[in-house]
Amino acid sequence: MARLKVYGIARTRAFRVLWMAEELGLDYEHIAIETGAAGARQPGYLAVNPNGRLPAIDDDGFIMWESLAINIYLAKKHGLGTLYPKSLEDEARCWQWSLWGMTEIERNVLTAMFNRAIYPEDKRDTAAADQAERDLQHPIGVLDGAVSKTGYLVGSGFTVADLNVASILSWARPARIDFAPFPKAADWLSRCALRPAAKAARDLQR
Ligand SMILES: N[C@@H](CCC(=O)N[C@@H](CS)C(=O)NCC(=O)O)C(=O)O
Numbered sequence: 001m002a003r004l005k006v007y008g009i010a011r012t013r014a015f016r017v018l019w020m021a022e023e024l025g026l027d028y029e030h031i032a033i034e035t036g037a038a039g040a041r042q043p044g045y046l047a048v049n050p051n052g053r054l055p056a057i058d059d060d061g062f063i064m065w066e067s068l069a070i071n072i073y074l075a076k077k078h079g080l081g082t083l084y085p086k087s088l089e090d091e092a093r094c095w096q097w098s099l100w101g102m103t104e105i106e107r108n109v110l111t112a113m114f115n116r117a118i119y120p121e122d123k124r125d126t127a128a129a130d131q132a133e134r135d136l137q138h139p140i141g142v143l144d145g146a147v148s149k150t151g152y153l154v155g156s157g158f159t160v161a162d163l164n165v166a167s168i169l170s171w172a173r174p175a176r177i178d179f180a181p182f183p184k185a186a187d188w189l190s191r192c193a194l195r196p197a198a199k200a201a202r203d204l205q206r
Contacts, residue, residue: 004059007056009039010201010205013167016163020070020075021074023197024083075160085155090154090159100165108133132175147184151191
């Protein structure tokens with residue numbers, strides 16, 4: 001069978017998919033497409049993902065995009081009973097947390113990161129970053145409560161729900177989001193980040 005192809009440099013959201021591929025021990029090929037005109041907007045890549053965004057996968061001819069959906073697909077295909085729960089309810093919780101991460105967390109953590117760490121200093125909007133951090137207080141509080149029970153988001157072990165949300169929150173460090181009020185979420189995030197598969201994916205960013 002052809003190897004899974006993962007498109008996108010590891011400094012993009014492709015990181016999430018690389019982390020998942022590492023968790024699952026997959027034999028994959030990393031095709032390190034750059035962002036923008038140099039890569040993601042090239043016709044060859046647009047044939048894979050017409051949005052011109054990273055990541056995308058080609059799984060033996062099955063092409064899909066959207067990082068968190070890719071992870072749900074890969075986890076269900078290769079990690080049923082481990083990274084992907086078997087019960088309908090816990091499966092639904094994995095979808096819930098993934099959509100929650102994208103809608104309640106991602107935009108604000110990116111706003112804080114870009115305005116505190118990425119944009120040139122004279123282009124940074126400090127007020128926007130501070131507002132984004134304030135807006136994150138409630139959802140991170142929700143996360144803190146959720147992981148305080150078993151240490152994980154769904155059931156009592158690490159699943160695709162943890163990976164998807166923790167990968168979004170991997171930007172919280174450069175965004176300088178203060179986790180002091182949220183010790184359980186801070187502990188959960190560092191346990192996720194310390195997983196060998198997360199480290200292997202981070203190594204691809206260098
Ligand atoms: N919702 C999409 C967002 C993908 C996305 O915006 N990726 C960024 C990189 S992290 C991108 O491709 N930017 C390239 C560009 O806009 O040129 C996902 O999660 O896959």
